Amino acid sequence: MGAIWGSIEWLYTILAVIPILPFAIVLFVYGAYIRDRKKAITMAIDVSNAFFILCVAALFNILFDNDFGLYGILLVMIIGGGLLGNAQFRKRGTVDVKRVFRAVWRMSFFAMSALYVVFMIIMLGRLLFTVA
Known part of the structure; x- marks a missing residue:
């Protein structure tokens, strides 16, 4: 049982560190x-957004040395x-909660994608240019 759990943790770690992978996997497989490109793209956005949120929250926590990343998002x-x-x-005059949730979820995908790129550039710059 420990080997199975370890494999699941390893797979999730890879997918969370590189959230572009789940996007590509879902896009091509689904x-x-x-055989509908538009539905495949929206499904890939919906699935990979969870990975982007967790990765951006972790990068925020590392960069700013706090634990507010996920809560802030x-x-x-x-x-x-x-x-x-x-x-x-x-x-x-009425609120369609499903539509509002979908809009927020998809807008957050684009925000998290942009923040992921910015935070990764900062982290790589910090890693490459810090003097030990």
Whole structure:
């Protein structure tokens, strides 16, 4: 049982450190299965966003030497959902929670992708240019 759990941990670690891998895997496997490129891209975005969130939170915690990364990301997502829900309520009179959640989740994918690139560049620069 320990070997199976170790393999699962190893696989998750690889996928979390390089969140582009789950995106590519889901895009190609799911795309080959359903043969609809648009659905494959949205599924890849939805799946890989969880890995991007966890990776960006970990990079934030390492860079700024605190434990607020994941909580900050979730706080911004909740505030964004509240703002979108309020705008939807003012425009339509009702709130479609599923639609608001999907919008926040997909917008956070693009924000997390950008933050991932920025934080990785900073981490690599810090790793390469720090004098020991």
